[in-house]
Amino acid sequence: xxxxxxxxxxxxxxxxxxxxxxxxxxxxxxxxxxxxxxxxxxxxxxxxxxxxxxxxxxxxxxxxxxxxxxxxxxxxxxxxxxxxxxxxxxxxxxxxxxxxxxxxxxxxxxxxxx
Amino acid sequence: xxxxxxxxxxxxxxxxxxxxxxxxxxxxxxxxxxxxxxxxxxxxxxxxxxxxxxxxxxxxxxxxxxxxxxxxxxxxxxxxxxxxxxxxxxxxxxxxxxxxxxxxxxxxxxxx
Numbered sequence: 001x002x003x004x005x006x007x008x009x010x011x012x013x014x015x016x017x018x019x020x021x022x023x024x025x026x027x028x029x030x031x032x033x034x035x036x037x038x039x040x041x042x043x044x045x046x047x048x049x050x051x052x053x054x055x056x057x058x059x060x061x062x063x064x065x066x067x068x069x070x071x072x073x074x075x076x077x078x079x080x081x082x083x084x085x086x087x088x089x090x091x092x093x094x095x096x097x098x099x100x101x102x103x104x105x106x107x108x109x110x111x112x113x114x
Numbered sequence: 115x116x117x118x119x120x121x122x123x124x125x126x127x128x129x130x131x132x133x134x135x136x137x138x139x140x141x142x143x144x145x146x147x148x149x150x151x152x153x154x155x156x157x158x159x160x161x162x163x164x165x166x167x168x169x170x171x172x173x174x175x176x177x178x179x180x181x182x183x184x185x186x187x188x189x190x191x192x193x194x195x196x197x198x199x200x201x202x203x204x205x206x207x208x209x210x211x212x213x214x215x216x217x218x219x220x221x222x223x224x225x226x
């Protein structure tokens with residue numbers, strides 16, 4: 001069984017730039033959720049993708065967007081980067097809602113915005 | 115507005131003793147609760163969960179207790195081992211959404 005993988009591991013960007021982060025879900029899982037974890041905080045929910053569609057959103061602006069592909073992998077795109085976007089970005093895969101509540105996390109991508 | 119709260123940022127316990135990590139929540143719509151463990155430079159690892167229709171769930175050395183009337187849950191680790199040293203996050207989810215709502219975490223240190 002393959003776990004959740006994320007790429008890249010680390011990334012440094014300049015304010016105003018755009019970034020794309022990638023996630024491959026655990027085998028057998030069809031839902032991917034993205035979270036942002038700032039230093040000293042718990043992960044904050046951004047949005048989930050199920051059946052290639054966004055299914056709800058946490059308190060994040062539209063410049064945070066995503067995609068899910070037919071193989072259930074997913075991308076998180078952030079436009080017009082701000083200094084406060086510096087954080088660990090985590091993706092979590094799961095079975096669809098109603099079958100299981102457990103979400104399994106990848107190792108994360110550390111984004112630094114300068 | 116923090117709906118899940120872990121009021122102890124850190125906890126130190128001797129090896130072999132019991133570790134008790136606490137968590138409070140405010141949203142009565144939560145119906146499933148999870149504990150995750152996180153080592154530095156790794157993502158959170160799922161540890162144990164409990165449904166709101168239960169008051170206890172046990173898995174080896176780990177037991178989670180839920181008190182719905184007090185909106186409180188706790189994770190007991192018995193006996194504690196040095197390898198348990200990590201940050202522990204409490205999380206909650208309702209059956210109508212995908213969002214895990216996390217606390218800020220409690221850093222557990224188990225000393226030999």
